[in-house]
Amino acid sequence: MKVILEKVLVLSVLLLLGGAAIADTTVRVVYICTINEGKSIDDVRAANSAWVKFVNANVAGAGISSTILTPIVGDLTAGRFIYTDSYPNVESWSAATASTENGKEGMAIQAALEAAGTCASNSLYNAEVS
Numbered sequence: 859m860k861v862i863l864e865k866v867l868v869l870s871v872l873l874l875l876g877g878a879a880i881a882d883t884t885v886r887v888v889y890i891c892t893i894n895e896g897k898s899i900d901d902v903r904a905a906n907s908a909w910v911k912f913v914n915a916n917v918a919g920a921g922i923s924s925t926i927l928t929p930i931v932g933d934l935t936a937g938r939f940i941y942t943d944s945y946p947n948v949e950s951w952s953a954a955t956a957s958t959e960n961g962k963e964g965m966a967i968q969a970a971l972e973a974a975g976t977c978a979s980n981s982l983y984n985a986e987v988s
Contacts, residue, residue: 885945886985891977893937901974902926902939905967912967913954921946922954939975944985951982 893902906924914920927940945951958964 883987884985885948885951886983887941887943887945887951887980888983889941889943889977889980891939891941891975892935893939893975894973897974899926899928899939905970905974906941909958909967909971912964913957916957916964917950917953919946919950922950941977 891902893899903926906926910922910924913922922943922945924941924943927942929935929938943951943954945954958968
């Protein structure tokens, strides 16, 4: 009986540690953008906030967040900013992308993002806490 309890305890610890490792890995998308003429960073913020609210309401499990970065040092090109979007996994990223490509509300939110800023490039990354 003691051996069985020890095996259950070891297995439980391994599952907890494995779950913690998985929980520390997310998916991030980084977009390099500029504010469109006639728009401001406030327009970018408003469009992005609407996007975050929409995808979290329309993607199962949600947990999606977004950050807007503006430069302090380095490339100080006027109007330059970066979006970093964080997703629990690739499936939630895929579902969020589909949610803004299909349906009137999602496409309207995507259009507002594109009206506020133009993103020249983006990349999808695995992100691990270290």
